Amino acid sequence: KDINLDPLPVKIGIIGGSGLDDPDILENRKATEIDTPYGAPSDALIEGEIAGVKCVLLARHGRKHNIMPSNVNYRANIWAMRQVGCTHLIVSTACGSLREEIRPGDLVMPNDFIDRTTKRSQTFFDGGGQSPQGVCHLSMYPSFSERVREVLIATAKELDYNVHEKATIVTIEGPRFSSRSESNMFRQWGGDLINMTTCPEVVLAKEAGLLYGSVAIATDYDCWRMGCEGVNVQDVLKTFGENVIKVKNILVKAVQNIAKQDWSEDILNAKVINLLYSYDFIF
Numbered sequence: 001k002d003i004n005l006d007p008l009p010v011k012i013g014i015i016g017g018s019g020l021d022d023p024d025i026l027e028n029r030k031a032t033e034i035d036t037p038y039g040a041p042s043d044a045l046i047e048g049e050i051a052g053v054k055c056v057l058l059a060r061h062g063r064k065h066n067i068m069p070s071n072v073n074y075r076a077n078i079w080a081m082r083q084v085g086c087t088h089l090i091v092s093t094a095c096g097s098l099r100e101e102i103r104p105g106d107l108v109m110p111n112d113f114i115d116r117t118t119k120r121s122q123t124f125f126d127g128g129g130q131s132p133q134g135v136c137h138l139s140m141y142p143s144f145s146e147r148v149r150e151v152l153i154a155t156a157k158e159l160d161y162n163v164h165e166k167a168t169i170v171t172i173e174g175p176r177f178s179s180r181s182e183s184n185m186f187r188q189w190g191g192d193l194i195n196m197t198t199c200p201e202v203v204l205a206k207e208a209g210l211l212y213g214s215v216a217i218a219t220d221y222d223c224w225r226m227g228c229e230g231v232n233v234q235d236v237l238k239t240f241g242e243n244v245i246k247v248k249n250i251l252v253k254a255v256q257n258i259a260k261q262d263w264s265e266d267i268l269n270a271k272v273i274n275l276l277y278s279y280d281f282i283f
């Protein structure tokens, strides 16, 4: 019998951050309520299509935007995306900038992180009765899918948007913003951006074998910059609102660009090889 050498089909999950959870980007949409071994995701999953490509949309903070970063059930969100068959996850996030050259309104495609969260579950392998068996020590290099990041960068360029191609993102627990000393320390550590949600989302996506890329939009200079007032929520929302259309355009076009490529090897690698090297199996 002939072996099927067709590329594996893709299904793309989109996690919309603050202000980017607009279901209108999907055609033929249908809301699905999902439960997972880790509880309920932030909201219903909206399944649909973008230019014929299967997609699933989830509002990270709920469609009413009432879940603060520490209370987002990241495990349920990622598990639910996996449960409905996603191969890729592309997400948006509003961030503070820790670099002069990353100006508010700029787009950035991060490639690394520093985790300063304190209250969040970081693994599906937690020893619980409904969880997968074993212990998982997963490498965080690379933490984001390099190929997905490349597609996001190419897509931004295709749309004539200025984009910073690499960044280390510091995720703080929040909900408070950082002190000036913390902000300066993060700069010295090599942080370029700061937010409250990339960790543990990127970690769990990798554990779940999903190819994860993020489009960050810089909304403020946090509070390290001399002569500037520190970050406040009004400014973050204003700058995000003014630029959210760019993120939306990138996500919609990136879905189509992803679907043009063959991801079979990456999908299998993410699902199997990574995990084989990481699991400390209990038989």
Ligand code: ADE
Binding pocket: 094, 095, 096, 097, 172, 177, 178, 194, 195, 196, 219, 220, 221, 222, 223, 231, 236
């Ligand atoms: N999200 C947007 N701006 C931020 C900042 N300065 N710190 C943490 N999260 C943010």
